[in-house]
Amino acid sequence: MIKIRIDDKIEETDKANAKHKLIQQGAIAIKVNGKVIDLNEIDSIDDNETIEPVSINTSEGLEIYRHSTSHVMAHAVKILFPDAKVAIGPATDDGFYYDFDIERAFTPEDLEKIEEKMREIISENNAFVKKVIKREDAIKLFQQKGEDYKVELLQEIQDDEVTVYEEGDFVDLCRGPHLPSTGYIKAFKLLSVAGAYWKGDERNKMLQRIYGTAFGNEKELKKYLQFLEEVKKRDHRRLGKELDLYSINEEIGPGLILWHPNGAIIRKCIEDFWRDEHLRAGYKLLYTPHIAKLYLWQKSGHWDFYRENMYSPMEIEGISYELKPMNCPFHIAIYKSSLHSYREFPIRYAELGTVYRYERSGVLHGLLRVRGFTQDDAHIFCREDQIEEEILHVLDFTLFILKTFGFDNYEIYLSTRPEKFVGTEEDWERATNALKQALQHKGLDFELDPGEGVFYGPKIDIKVKDSLGRPWQCSTIQVDFNNPERFDVTYRGQDGKDHRPIMIHRALMGSLERFFGILIEHYAGAFPLWLSPQQIAVITVADRHVEYAEKIMDTLRREDIRVEPFFENEKVGYKVRQATIRKIPYSVIIGDKEIDSGLLTVRRRTGQQSGPYRIEELIERLKREINSRSLELTL
RNA sequence: GCCACCGUAGCUCAGCUGGUAGAGCAGCUGAUUUGUAAUCAGCGGGUCGGGGGUUCGAAUCCCUUCGGUGGCUCCA
Numbered sequence: 001m002i003k004i005r006i007d008d009k010i011e012e013t014d015k016a017n018a019k020h021k022l023i024q025q026g027a028i029a030i031k032v033n034g035k036v037i038d039l040n041e042i043d044s045i046d047d048n049e050t051i052e053p054v055s056i057n058t059s060e061g062l063e064i065y066r067h068s069t070s071h072v073m074a075h076a077v078k079i080l081f082p083d084a085k086v087a088i089g090p091a092t093d094d095g096f097y098y099d100f101d102i103e104r105a106f107t108p109e110d111l112e113k114i115e116e117k118m119r120e121i122i123s124e125n126n127a128f129v130k131k132v133i134k135r136e137d138a139i140k141l142f143q144q145k146g147e148d149y150k151v152e153l154l155q156e157i158q159d160d161e162v163t164v165y166e167e168g169d170f171v172d173l174c175r176g177p178h179l180p181s182t183g184y185i186k187a188f189k190l191l192s193v194a195g196a197y198w199k200g201d202e203r204n205k206m207l208q209r210i211y212g213t214a215f216g217n218e219k220e221l222k223k224y225l226q227f228l229e230e231v232k233k234r235d236h237r238r239l240g241k242e243l244d245l246y247s248i249n250e251e252i253g254p255g256l257i258l259w260h261p262n263g264a265i266i267r268k269c270i271e272d273f274w275r276d277e278h279l280r281a282g283y284k285l286l287y288t289p290h291i292a293k294l295y296l297w298q299k300s301g302h303w304d305f306y307r308e309n310m311y312s313p314m315e316i317e318g319i320s321y322e323l324k325p326m327n328c329p330f331h332i333a334i335y336k337s338s339l340h341s342y343r344e345f346p347i348r349y350a351e352l353g354t355v356y357r358y359e360r361s362g363v364l365h366g367l368l369r370v371r372g373f374t375q376d377d378a379h380i381f382c383r384e385d386q387i388e389e390e391i392l393h394v395l396d397f398t399l400f401i402l403k404t405f406g407f408d409n410y411e412i413y414l415s416t417r418p419e420k421f422v423g424t425e426e427d428w429e430r431a432t433n434a435l436k437q438a439l440q441h442k443g444l445d446f447e448l449d450p451g452e453g454v455f456y457g458p459k460i461d462i463k464v465k466d467s468l469g470r471p472w473q474c475s476t477i478q479v480d481f482n483n484p485e486r487f488d489v490t491y492r493g494q495d496g497k498d499h500r501p502i503m504i505h506r507a508l509m510g511s512l513e514r515f516f517g518i519l520i521e522h523y524a525g526a527f528p529l530w531l532s533p534q535q536i537a538v539i540t541v542a543d544r545h546v547e548y549a550e551k552i553m554d555t556l557r558r559e560d561i562r563v564e565p566f567f568e569n570e571k572v573g574y575k576v577r578q579a580t581i582r583k584i585p586y587s588v589i590i591g592d593k594e595i596d597s598g599l600l601t602v603r604r605r606t607g608q609q610s611g612p613y614r615i616e617e618l619i620e621r622l623k624r625e626i627n628s629r630s631l632e633l634t635l
Numbered sequence: 636g637c638c639a640c641c642g643u644a645g646c647u648c649a650g651c652u653g654g655u656a657g658a659g660c661a662g663c664u665g666a667u668u669u670g671u672a673a674u675c676a677g678c679g680g681g682u683c684g685g686g687g688g689u690u691c692g693a694a695u696c697c698c699u700u701c702g703g704u705g706g707c708u709c710c711a
Contacts, residue, residue: 097706105638105639105640106639107639107640108640192705192706193638193639193640193705193706194638194639194705194706194707195637195638195639195705195706195707196638196706196707196708197637197638197707197708200707200708201708202636202637202707202708202709206637206638206639206707207638207707208638208639209638209706209707211705211706237703237704241646242646248702248703250684250701250702250703254701254702254703302711305711306711308709309709309710309711325711326711357710357711359709359710360636360637360708360709360710361636361702362636362637362638362706362707362708362709363636363708363709363710364703365704369710454711455711456711476711478711505711539670539671541668541669541670542668542669542670543668543669544668569667569668569669570668570669570673570674571667571668571669571670571673571674572669572670572671573669573670573671573672573673573674574669574672574673574674575671575672576670576671576672577671577672577673578672578673579671579672580671580672581672587671589670589671591669591670592670593670601671603671607671607672609671
């Protein structure tokens, strides 16, 4: 007799019945003592153990399900392309992949054929059979099959025994666990082919990776595919073109952003907001140059640590200058231009500083990964004992800024001391604790990211979740022990002596370009009123209404409301459509009715109408919505 | 940087196995003067990303280069 736990109820039964019951509960694997194993292994379980079902509705279950699907895919590939060598094929967060070494390139048509073959294998309902064999035997087995990558993996395994899984006539080295049989797979799709280095090392051979995904049923798969469609629709590169927000020009250079008028006005709104709030939060604004002597970066250590991301120096009158990859040395120079007392602390310097970093061509991506970008940067100088309080201040400020754009879901990471570091272990300990305490004080959940800190200090990273639930790394708050030392930054303490301050680097939006890209996708191009390039479309019914419409436009414009005329000789429906496509929040139509009554009816870009309003009332409502930076349309 | 794929009018795309380019939208002109997501007609627009080659002949095949896309690697 063994025990099974279903919905927290424990039941004692014999093994055959237990298995039956577990399957009834949707089990595709089982959990014993916290360890997930094959459902088929139930027979080898000791009596008295308690077994729990693992269903596909759990992350563990889904992982097994997808992992098994990747095996079926490898099996199908081996049938269709016997020359292909299999490498590795795990489940991922949203699907699975398998890497193959094969001469020919997989085409989209190949994927269809592979899918077809996979369906066959699934309909055969082959059992996944686990076998424990001696390592040497496994090596022989895979050598015979010509599976060099498996042999290489085996040679790195220390254990005497390894497990292989057999499914039909496909054998794979695998830790498992797996589904009981291939017939359990109900819904899957192969999505794309991509190159991937063997073991992720760029010195190794480039293999071909097939990505796919699998779900418990067709409905969920369809939902996921629709999600991918939605992601495509919101792609900032597509919307950036459609809404004429920005462009990247081949002649100007990859990774360099041209902000068009529509994008520039959005950026202006963001920058104005950013500056006003920084002044309000006790920051002082700075401007600094785009280039500086190379020596500066040799001193800061960037030339040693990050030269790969810096552009080649340029000669000016025999001296090497360098395009700036960071703003900190400039802010330090400003700090050092006069003596500072502990009484001034914390000193907060902020700048929208444009930096240039070399990114390898393959990684550039729209606005999200570029070569020239503007950081919303700040450097805070304070005493070590002020770190926690200052971090609290920065956290509050960060969350306020992010929330204004509609980001109120976060993932927070605390990164600790890496292997290569400067400063003493005690410094790190104290600073890390200060960060941790600040987070706890705010009641913010965070994850530890051990060893992921920057060489000069620990940091807090904040990822925002957009309207589709996708995480984006934006904010970073970093403690720096390095630069104050390297640049001999000091302050005069209470004791009349010079001391070393701590520097805190922080960026809230990260880079304006990247943040803009995220915003485009977050709002799907439909910006809230305060950010919209055009806030209200004025549409005339016929030419005779233009004069009055112009008056309305002037009135609105004088109130700093961004108006766009639609006066062409077209039908109202056409012009309404144009305004809607451009995602202009509101439209008003000017015809005889409006002129006679002196009232205006407002149409939202979503189609609802409100009003009619007197012009003064309309202006007041618009301004209220703009000034409150409302995320919703309120008219 | 690496692997695969892609690059045709301002935009989205068609153009099979080589026979010197086509649609829709946008633009311009005209008619129409219109009431909440597309009025009709006409016109202009491309050395088919650049360079080289094969061929009687290249958007189409080959090489090379630039750029883009999906990944890998990287991301202070």
